Amino acid sequence: MTVAYDFTATDIDGHQRPLSEFAGQVLLVVNVASRCGFTPQYAGLEQLWRERSGQGLAVLGFPCDQFGHQEPGDEAAIRDFCALNFGVTFPMFAKVEVNGPGAHPLWAWLRREKRGLLGTGAIKWNFTKFLVGRDGRVLARYAPRTRPEALLGAIDRALARPPR
Template identity: 55%
Template sequence: MTTQLAPSIYDFSATTIEGQSINFSTYKDKVLLIVNTASQCGFTPQYQGLQALYEKYADRGLVILGFPCNQFGQQEPGSASEIRSFCETRFGVTFPLFQKVDVNGKDAHPLFQYLTKAAPGLFGTETVKWNFTKFLVDRNGKVVERYPSLAKPEDLEKAIQKLL
């Protein structure tokens, strides 16, 4: 009998908003903050805080990965180019953005299936509750914390500093 090892964050790949496939092994030895995002959400202004964290800590190894998602109130209806343009012009986003994904259900991106199992939410629930749920991953690829939508990016700064 063979035992199958649980996947690592580095076993996944995703398609950037520009259409390129990226293997997450690219992010080895980096601290990752993975966020499901939306352009028409009450939490959308968090893009500004995420960008500020990225600018402050990218040179120390922080990478923020934004995954647009339209599963919550249809708050991300745009095309990839519309989403990218909105994020760049409205919030000056320079951190990596990816193609729109599902984060819940049978069509959830495998990365989010992994993240939600590795860091369940309140009362052990694995589903993502809303836009701007954040997953913090250490330099070894271990998911260390899940933060709800209400957690502002600046609230995560101390936890990020510890991992850097």
Template identity: 55%
Template sequence: MSNVYQFEASSLAGLPVPLSQFSGKVLLIVNTASECGFTPQYAGLQALQDQYAASGLEVLGFPCNQFGKQEPGDAAQIGQFCESRFHVTFPMFGKIDVKGDNAHPLYRWLTSEKPGVLGLEAIKWNFTKFLLRRNGTVFKRYAPTTKPEDIKRDIETLLAESA
């Protein structure tokens, strides 16, 4: 696979979503969890969405229960939590695995394109972030400890590039 637009994922409602529908946008893809110490980052992710959506940014959230079982809810509970607690308007997808034998193909691709620390591909925790260019290629990977607001300069750089 050469870009993110060749993948498909399920929405929280269970419907297939071809990622090609985000073609031409700068994407921030994040594996999320509702009961994690980093969960307050939802507010920062939504702030990025609010600030840059009109310029072409789309945040995409992928709930995952692989780290400390911190996303135990079903799709309805995840959606309700994100909406009521953080007023999330960016697309949230169905719960997936982001590492291991059952990792979603999207995450296999993301981690092979941008390995983490020491060249290790595996996602280590919730709220690992991948920033993608408008052409669907991976620009940078960020640790869970990287706050959404600390990614603004990179987002602005990519938004200024043409598709």
């Protein structure tokens, strides 16, 4: 069976990063964008990372430009924007596609594992969030409007569960 830790992604600095380095941690995987109405959620994601990373939470940001051209910059511009405006220190990855034939394999898998509202698989917009348990399986999918702080209860429950 495939789990989140089976994938590899290019980080924001251009290095291949196996997600197996996060094995045993709870993951919050989010497609992000710098020019979106939901961009202020970066602050909430960073707060979750700072408050819960020591307990085993990893927030993983994946910039995406598939929705309204809201992530037009290159990786250096994205990294600088996130650091300067939101103090982002959680792991960020290179820009990916989350839908269509060019979708990153992680995102294609996430979409298959947990469908959205009305059973749709496609990601509808920036800041869609997937909560992955310590065993690497998808626990939940959250809509872009769901603010990071609203996930605290679900994150704490996932952190309390030992890996299988």
